[in-house]
Amino acid sequence: xxxxxxxxxxxxxxxxxxxxNCTYQTSGFNGLxxxxxxxxxxxxxxxxxxxxxxEEKGRFSSFLSRSKGYSYLLLKELQMKDSASxxxxxxxxxxxxxxxxxxxxxxQVIP
Amino acid sequence: EAGVTQFPSHSVIEKGQTVTLRCDPxxxxxxxxxxxxxxxxxxxxxxxxxxxxxxxESGMPNNRFLAERTGGTYSTLKVQPAELEDSGVYFCxxxxxxxxxxxxxxxxxxxxx
Numbered sequence: 001x002x003x004x005x006x007x008x009x010x011x012x013x014x015x016x017x018x019x020x021n022c023t024y025q026t027s028g029f030n031g032l033x034x035x036x037x038x039x040x041x042x043x044x045x046x047x048x049x050x051x052x053x054x055e056e057k058g059r060f061s062s063f064l065s066r067s068k069g070y071s072y073l074l075l076k077e078l079q080m081k082d083s084a085s086x087x088x089x090x091x092x093x094x095x096x097x098x099x100x101x102x103x104x105x106x107x108q109v110i111p
Numbered sequence: 112e113a114g115v116t117q118f119p120s121h122s123v124i125e126k127g128q129t130v131t132l133r134c135d136p137x138x139x140x141x142x143x144x145x146x147x148x149x150x151x152x153x154x155x156x157x158x159x160x161x162x163x164x165x166x167x168e169s170g171m172p173n174n175r176f177l178a179e180r181t182g183g184t185y186s187t188l189k190v191q192p193a194e195l196e197d198s199g200v201y202f203c204x205x206x207x208x209x210x211x212x213x214x215x216x217x218x219x220x221x222x223x224x
Contacts, residue, residue, distance in 0.1 A: 033213070042202055042215040043154070087154065089213075098167055099144060099204075099213055103153035 004102035006088050011108045012078055020073045020105045022088030031091040033099065034062050034073045038084045046073065046086075075107075083109045113137070115216035117203050123222045129191040132219045136185070136205030143186050144206075144213065145178060149199040157201075160186060161208075193223045 003025040012018040024032070031050040035043035047055055049064035049071060061074040073086055085104040092098050116135045124130050136143045145157040157176070158168035162183035171178070175194070180186040190197055200220050204213040 035215075042217045044215070045212050048212060098156070098159055100156055101146070101154040 004088055004090055004100065006086075006102045006105045008103065009106045009108070011110060012075075014078055014080060014109055014111050016078050017074065017076050018078060018107065020075075020086050020088075020107065022071045022073070022102055024069050024071070024088070024090050024102075026069075026090050026092055026100075028092045029066060029090065032062075032064055032071050033087075033089040033091065034060075034071075035087040035089060035101075036084050037087060037104065043087055078109050080109050080111070083107060115203055115205050115214050117201075117216035117219050119219060120217065121220045121222075123224060124193055126195055126223055127192045129189065130193055130221060132188045132190075132201050132203075132221070134186045134188070134203030134205075134216060136203070137207075137214055139207060140205035140214075141183070141208040142206040142213075143180060144204045145186070145188055146202040146204065147199050148202065148218075149196075154202065157188075190221075193221075195223050197221060198223045 005023045033048055034046040036046050037043040046060055047062035049062050054063045059076045064071045085106050087104045088102040089099050118133045122130050141162050143160040146154050148154045156170040158171055158178055159166045160180045163180050177189045200218045202218045203216045206213045
């Protein structure tokens with residue numbers, strides 16, 4: 001089975017930096033996604049990590065430690081439009097990939 | 112290139128009725144996933160097609176839900192008969208074989224009254 005944990009809610013100030021953590025337990029780990037989801041919309045892809053280390057993409061960075069079952073999403077220079085849910089999703093191999101989502105972290109950016 | 116499309120975008124039906132949701136994946140994507148998000152809860156996996164075959168349907172809640180993917184192209188998810196707890200947003204996603212990114216449709220918001 002799989003177990004994915006994220007904080008339920010976070011609040012951060014516009015212009016600041018926020019780190020959203022995700023821990024997971026799974027067999028056959030084959031990568032981890034981060035998605036952003038605004039209320040009422042479909043999730044949109046942010047990042048993909050399969051090797052240990054940091055992947056940077058503009059204001060967003062994602063880190064993975066496979067040995068610790070841990071990832072984080074780092075958002076810099078926060079903007080009001082970054083208020084959304086951030087979903088950690090683990091890919092499990094087994095012939096073909098299966099993607100399982102965590103509960104998501106609702107981030108509120110305040111002025 | 113067209114993305115993943117879902118139809119309808121909204122559906123309001125009465126308890127006991129039947130509803131069929133449709134998902135058209137990105138052309139050429141072998142993998143097709145159905146997910147459901149009930150209000151206030153996490154996105155839950157329902158099932159995974161590889162081409163026309165059900166690879167994993169462990170997330171299907173009960174036998175009122177039937178998913179098909181004829182010819183390995185579009186997929187349908189039928190709920191019959193619908194119950195109040197089936198209300199939520201149903202998302203479809205697709206990815207190519209061996210791909211490392213899943214592309215989501217906009218979802219179908221189902222309300223059972």
